[in-house]
Amino acid sequence: MLLQEVAKQSGDEQLYLIHRLDKMTSGILLLGRNAKAASALSQAFADREVEKFYLAIGSKKPKKKQGLVVGDMERSRRSSWKLVNSKTNPAITQFFSLAAEPGERLFLCKPHTGKTHQIRVALKSVGSGIVGDPIYNAGNEADRGYLHAFSLCFPYQDETHCFVCDPREHKALGSKWHNETVSQGIDTWLSPWELNWPTIK
Numbered sequence: 001m002l003l004q005e006v007a008k009q010s011g012d013e014q015l016y017l018i019h020r021l022d023k024m025t026s027g028i029l030l031l032g033r034n035a036k037a038a039s040a041l042s043q044a045f046a047d048r049e050v051e052k053f054y055l056a057i058g059s060k061k062p063k064k065k066q067g068l069v070v071g072d073m074e075r076s077r078r079s080s081w082k083l084v085n086s087k088t089n090p091a092i093t094q095f096f097s098l099a100a101e102p103g104e105r106l107f108l109c110k111p112h113t114g115k116t117h118q119i120r121v122a123l124k125s126v127g128s129g130i131v132g133d134p135i136y137n138a139g140n141e142a143d144r145g146y147l148h149a150f151s152l153c154f155p156y157q158d159e160t161h162c163f164v165c166d167p168r169e170h171k172a173l174g175s176k177w178h179n180e181t182v183s184q185g186i187d188t189w190l191s192p193w194e195l196n197w198p199t200i201k
Helices: 002-010 035-046 118-125 180-187
Strands: 051-058 067-071 073-075 081-083 091-099 105-111 147-156 159-164
Touching: 035 147, 051 118, 067 118, 081 118, 091 118, 091 180, 105 118, 105 180
Parallel strands: none
Antiparallel strands: 051 105, 051 147, 067 091, 073 081, 091 105, 147 159
8 A cells, every 4th residue: 555655646557665664653654666676685684784874762760871771582482582592593773872861861773683572572671662662662552653764875876865754743653752862862863873882792
């Protein structure tokens, strides 16, 4: 349905979905306009050449303001996952955070792997489950889940392309992005690929 709607707006006969977002996640999606482009972009994802950046609002102050969450993920209950101490095939997530509304925290996350529910589990593990997350922060009700695919950087035809999808430009994505403190935080991260992300050893 989404592909057909975008194709109708763009005038393309067919579009190719390169990756997917979690049901709770809003934000940027990369589409291919032909099979050759789709193949090249899909390979870039497979080779981990694509940088992904997500915004999230957590419901509590985290155990640390910035850092790295590394660990294997295992099935917990039917629809949920949990982080464990082993690191055989770990999920790797870097994050920065800033103050948001009282008792909440704005996060910028950079996942280096693509595990199911990775960011949601990572933020729960540092004590700040995502606002509106019905699985990993049950009981924290909101107008929606506050996890947003904010930016993508990817190689294509010998160039690196970076795009941002600002959640403040789309009212349907939730009211909390428009909070003054949150908005100021987003402004500091509008080029997330240029931030001084610590090197992962």
